[in-house]
Amino acid sequence: MTQTPPLPVRPATRHALFEYLDALGIRHETHEHAPVFTVDEGEALKAQMPGGHTKNLFLKDKKGALILISALQSTQIALKQLHKTLDCGRLSFGKAELLEEALGVTPGSVTAFALINDPEHTVRFVLDQALMSHDIVNFHPLKNDATTAIRSSDLVRFLTALGRVPEIVTLEE
Numbered sequence: 001m002t003q004t005p006p007l008p009v010r011p012a013t014r015h016a017l018f019e020y021l022d023a024l025g026i027r028h029e030t031h032e033h034a035p036v037f038t039v040d041e042g043e044a045l046k047a048q049m050p051g052g053h054t055k056n057l058f059l060k061d062k063k064g065a066l067i068l069i070s071a072l073q074s075t076q077i078a079l080k081q082l083h084k085t086l087d088c089g090r091l092s093f094g095k096a097e098l099l100e101e102a103l104g105v106t107p108g109s110v111t112a113f114a115l116i117n118d119p120e121h122t123v124r125f126v127l128d129q130a131l132m133s134h135d136i137v138n139f140h141p142l143k144n145d146a147t148t149a150i151r152s153s154d155l156v157r158f159l160t161a162l163g164r165v166p167e168i169v170t171l172e173e
Contacts, residue, residue: 004161011104012116014141020116024161026154035145037108051136051149056110058099058123061089066102070112070139071128075172085169086126104142111139112155113148115162125159129170 005023008016021028031049057069057077065088071077083090096107103110104117115125131137132152141148150158159166 007116007119007162010117010119012142014143014146017113017116017141020161021150021154021158024154024157026150026157028148028150028154030141030146030148032146035108035143037144049138049147049149051138052131052134052152053138053147054112054131056112056139058094058103058110059091060094060098061091063089065089066094066098066123067091067126068103068110068112068115068123069126069128069171070131071171072131072134075128075130077171082171085171088124109140109142109144111142113139113142113158115159115164119162121164125164125167126171127155127166127168128172129168130172132168 005020008020018028053073054070055073059067059069061067061083067086067088069077079091099110100106102118102123103114105111105114112125115123134152136149137152137155138147138149140146156166
């Protein structure tokens with residue numbers, strides 16, 4: 001069994017993230033591209049990269065709980081009903097300052113990899129079942145000017161190394 005490597009200094013850089021993945025024995029492939037801020041902006045890029053492509057939502061419930069959702073880009077998420085699925089307070093998008101404080105990334109760069117910057121587990125993480133049905137999953141490596149592909153099973157290994165138990169939920173009815 002591989003020993004869990006130490007976490008990089010927060011906020012982690014792309015290089016530090018890759019070193020962490022390497023130390024876990026997780027293969028990753030990264031494609032550099034112009035910054036993309038929305039799912040639609042990245043369509044042409046995604047056509048050239050296999051696997052499930054993501055949309056990532058940083059949310060806050062009315063009680064102040066923070067939630068990061070990584071979903072398949074095509075999953076239709078009913079934000080007004082999502083609190084029922086997740087058994088939490090009503091949800092709204094978290095502000096940019098809160099995102100940077102909690103996960104060390106900026107809007108447009110939200111990614112499951114940002115959980116490397118949350119060693120206290122202040123952010124609840126929810127994965128879309130539809131995304132996890134793909135062998136390869138694609139996320140920004142902490143900035144939106146590249147996309148990194150890893151196996152979905154390696155995403156689970158990454159989360160486990162961070163001390164997290166993946167919460168996999170069906171987000172689309």
